[in-house]
Amino acid sequence: MKVETSLHFNGQCEAAFKFYEQRLGGKLEFLLKWGESPLAGQVPPEWQDKVVHARLKLGGADLLGGDVLPRDYRQPQGFSVMLGMNDPRTAEQTFAALADGGSIKMPLQKTFWAPLYGFVVDRFGIPWEVNCE
Numbered sequence: 001m002k003v004e005t006s007l008h009f010n011g012q013c014e015a016a017f018k019f020y021e022q023r024l025g026g027k028l029e030f031l032l033k034w035g036e037s038p039l040a041g042q043v044p045p046e047w048q049d050k051v052v053h054a055r056l057k058l059g060g061a062d063l064l065g066g067d068v069l070p071r072d073y074r075q076p077q078g079f080s081v082m083l084g085m086n087d088p089r090t091a092e093q094t095f096a097a098l099a100d101g102g103s104i105k106m107p108l109q110k111t112f113w114a115p116l117y118g119f120v121v122d123r124f125g126i127p128w129e130v131n132c133e
Contacts, residue, residue: 005081006064007126010073013051013065016124023097024083026058034067043069059083080119080127091116091132098122098130 009016014031021028034040035048043050050067057063063081085091095108101123108118108130116132 004062004064006066007076007081008068008073009051009065009124010070011047011050011067012124013054013067016122016126017051017054017056017063017065019122019124020056020058020063023100024058024094026056026063028054028056029062030055076125076127080129082129082131085130085132088116088132091130095120095130098128 007013007016017026017028017031020026031054032052033048034043034050034052037052039052040048047067047069052066054065055062056065083094085094092108095118098120099122103121104118105121105127106117106119108116111117114131114133116130118130119127120130121127
């Protein structure tokens, strides 16, 4: 069994995944737009250029995502994407990248379980935890 994280966006998937690729050092391996898929007829014309499925290789994991129709979109809650790191400098750079245009919920700091831990919601509304052991 393989566990993967799939993120839902309200029309910002392509921008988010390109941001993650550039700022987090990922590799965008696949991006399919609604209008290029067999599902093109099931979305309105203004949604044809939105992403139905994207896959980003990030470390040893795949991060999946897509744009859901506005009527189906819900602001992310009840989860976060955890990034485990072992280099403090990389953790600081990653946290700063995610915080750029986003909202820091807990600054990157020493905790009882890790030398550095922080919680941020990025500019796309996705909650992230950065944990550096």
